[in-house]
Each structure stands twice: as structure tokens, then as C-alpha cells.
Amino acid sequence: MKLGRNDLCWCGSNKKYKSCHLTFDEKIADFEEQGAMVPSRDMIKTPEQIEGIRKAGKINTMILDQLQPYVKEGVTTEELDQLVNKFTKELGGIAAPLGYQGYPKSVCTSINEVVCHGIPHPKRKLVSGDIVNIDVSTIVDGYYGDSSRMYLIGEVSEEKRKLVEVTKECLELGVKEVKPWSFLGDVGYVINEHAKKHGYTVVREIGGHGVGIEFHEEPWVSHIGQRGTDILLVPGMIFTIEPMVNMGKADVIQDEEDGWTIYTEDGMPSAQWEYMLLVTETGVEVLAH
Numbered sequence: 001m002k003l004g005r006n007d008l009c010w011c012g013s014n015k016k017y018k019s020c021h022l023t024f025d026e027k028i029a030d031f032e033e034q035g036a037m038v039p040s041r042d043m044i045k046t047p048e049q050i051e052g053i054r055k056a057g058k059i060n061t062m063i064l065d066q067l068q069p070y071v072k073e074g075v076t077t078e079e080l081d082q083l084v085n086k087f088t089k090e091l092g093g094i095a096a097p098l099g100y101q102g103y104p105k106s107v108c109t110s111i112n113e114v115v116c117h118g119i120p121h122p123k124r125k126l127v128s129g130d131i132v133n134i135d136v137s138t139i140v141d142g143y144y145g146d147s148s149r150m151y152l153i154g155e156v157s158e159e160k161r162k163l164v165e166v167t168k169e170c171l172e173l174g175v176k177e178v179k180p181w182s183f184l185g186d187v188g189y190v191i192n193e194h195a196k197k198h199g200y201t202v203v204r205e206i207g208g209h210g211v212g213i214e215f216h217e218e219p220w221v222s223h224i225g226q227r228g229t230d231i232l233l234v235p236g237m238i239f240t241i242e243p244m245v246n247m248g249k250a251d252v253i254q255d256e257e258d259g260w261t262i263y264t265e266d267g268m269p270s271a272q273w274e275y276m277l278l279v280t281e282t283g284v285e286v287l288a289h
Contacts, residue, residue: 011046027181028234036183037231043210043218044236050278052143053212053238056093057276057287060138060145063087067136071151073128077109080134081120088138096137096144096215103260108135108148112160115203115244115252115262115270128154131164133272137215146211146240147288148274159247160269166198167245167271174223174241178277178284182233188225191243201250203270206262208240211276235281242274 003010009020032038045053066087070080084107088095095106103119110118110133111126118133126132135148150164170191177186195202208221219231223243246252248268255261264270276288 010041012048013046024234028232031181031232039219039231039234039237044234045212045238045278046236049143049212050236050238052141053145054278054287056138056140056143056145056212057147058145059088059091059093059140060136060147060276060288062091063093063136063138064134064147064149067134068151071126071132071134071153073126073154075126076122077111077118077120077124077126077132078122080109081105081107084134084136091138092140093145094139096139096146097135100215109133110135110261110270110272112269113264113267115246115264116206116272117260117262119258119260126153129156129160130154131156131160131269131271135272135274143213144211144215145288146215146274146276148242148272149289150271150273162198163200163245163247163269164271166195166200167243168273170194170202170223170243170245171241171273171275174243175275175277175284175286178233178241178279180233180235180279180281180283183228184219184221184231184233185225185229186227187241188222188230189227191241192224195243195245201246201248203244203246203250203252205252206244208242208274210237210239212238233279235279237279238276238287240274240276242272244270244272246270 003017005018009017098106130153137146173190174187210217248266251265278285
């Protein structure tokens with residue numbers, strides 16, 4: 001429905017459209033007329049939604065902070081899952097992965113050649129030399145937070161350590177590209193270029209995603225891109241950047257038995273870091289890390 005200048009704005013501010021989002025919407029329309037892919041209104045969060053998502057992101061970060069001392073040699077991934085469940089409940093949240101499309105656990109634990117969606121298991125202990133990604137997603141008051149971190153267990157080889165460090169650098173470079181009235185392709189471009197510079201490859205099939213009202217929303221975030229392409233970034237958009245960087249080839253395979261675990265096809269290690277981000281009027285705010 002087209003709003004009149006004196007109608008209440010669509011964002012819920014209770015201000016008139018002309019003094020709230022009219023100029024903003026006109027700017028988006030100008031980009032669209034020039035051929036740009038632009039976000040639909042449901043990709044742009046209202047101030048009330050942003051506040052709720054910000055709280056969910058804060059609690060998601062707190063869960064990862066509380067988990068940190070337990071991620072060490074000898075602990076099982078099942079024990080980590082139980083801890084995430086416990087911390088989530090204590091902080092007033094719900095573990096978003098549990099039961100999501102049939103996923104059986106509260107967290108994803110992806111070790112070495114597992115790219116993502118690794119399922120915690122009572123017999124899989126973390127051992128010296130492992131690198132592990134722990135991906136936490138939390139529902140708080142109906143809003144979603146989502147982020148992940150890498151951990152080095154015991155004595156890790158220099159090759160694996162470098163992979164983890166460079167992947168973090170890829171993420172941070174991507175975050176710097178998130179600014180209003182730029183393009184999502186800029187993010188994928190710098191991530192892929194930095195990975196390639198170090199002799200690594202970036203997973204193509206799996207990317208980041210819009211998040212906040214649902215677990216996974218539009219836009220899909222590719223970690224390989226070209227500058228000035230893909231969707232226009234505007235204030236109020238919330239999405240994750242979560243590059244999966246492989247030491248070997250980019251090809252991945254899915255476990256046919258469990259239907260979830262994604263491995264590198266060549267069995268070489270993979271690393272991933274994930275932040276949840278808000279595009280602001282002046283740049284970017286990290287909502288979960």
C-alpha cells in the first residue's frame with residue numbers, strides 16, 4: 001500500500017511518513033531506477049524490532065563468553081551442547097537450533113574438516129590439535145541472535161592456526177565493507193580476495209543470511225562477490241557474515257546419514273567465524289560476535 005505524506009510511517013515510529021522514511025524510501029527508489037537490486041521493506045527492521053534483536057544478540061554473545069572456559073581438551077561436544085542449553089535457559093533464551101527442521105541439538109560444533117552444522121556427540125572429545133567452530137543461535141522474546149567462534153585446542157599446527165587467523169581477518173574485512181548505500185557484493189569481494197591471497201578457498205554453496213525476526217531470512221550473503229553488485233545495503237538491515245574458508249579446495253559434501261554435517265570434499269581443514277550485523281545510518285553495528 002502506497003503511503004501518503006501525512007500518513008503514519010510504516011516503521012512504527014508514530015511520525016508522519018514525510019518526516020520519517022519518505023526521503024529514505026525515495027533514495028531506495030532512485031537506486032532501483034538505476035538498475036540496482038534493492039531490499040524489500042520486510043528486510044528493513046523497525047526501531048522496535050532492532051531493539052529486540054539487539055537484546056537477542058547480546059545474550060547470544062554472553063552464551064559464547066560463558067562457554068569459553070569449557071572449550072578445551074577432553075570435553076565432549078555433547079557436554080558443550082548441554083552447557084549451551086543450560087546457559088541459554090539461565091539467560092532467558094531458547095536455543096534456536098534445537099528442533100529446527102529436525103536438527104537434534106542446541107548448538108553446532110564443527111571440528112577440523114567439518115565446515116559447518118556439526119552435530120554434538122557424546123563420544124567425540126576435543127583433542128589436542130583440533131580446531132572447532134561453535135555456532136550459537138538464540139531466541140529471546142521472539143527475536144533471534146546468531147554468531148560463532150573458532151577455538152584452538154591444545155597444541156595446534158601452525159597451518160591450522162594460520163587458517164583460523166586468516167578466516168577471522170576475512171570476516172573483519174567484510175564487516176568494514178558494510179555501510180549504508182553500498183552493496184553486499186563488496187563484502188564477498190574482500191573476503192574472497194583475502195582468502196585467495198593466502199592460498200585458501202571460500203565455500204560457495206553456504207553463506208550468511210538475514211536474521212532477527214526469523215532464524216534465516218533474506219538476503220542470502222555470498223562470501224564471494226564483485227564490488228558494486230548484489231543487493232543495496234540500507235540502514236535497518238540485519239544479517240550475518242560467516243565466511244567458511246578451506247585450506248584445500250572449496251568443494252563440500254553433506255553427510256547422507258545425518259543430513260546435516262557439511263565436510264570439505266578433500267578432507268582438509270576448514271574454519272568459520274560469524275558476526276550478526278546491523279547496517280546503521282553511519283556504518284555498521286555488531287549485534288552478536
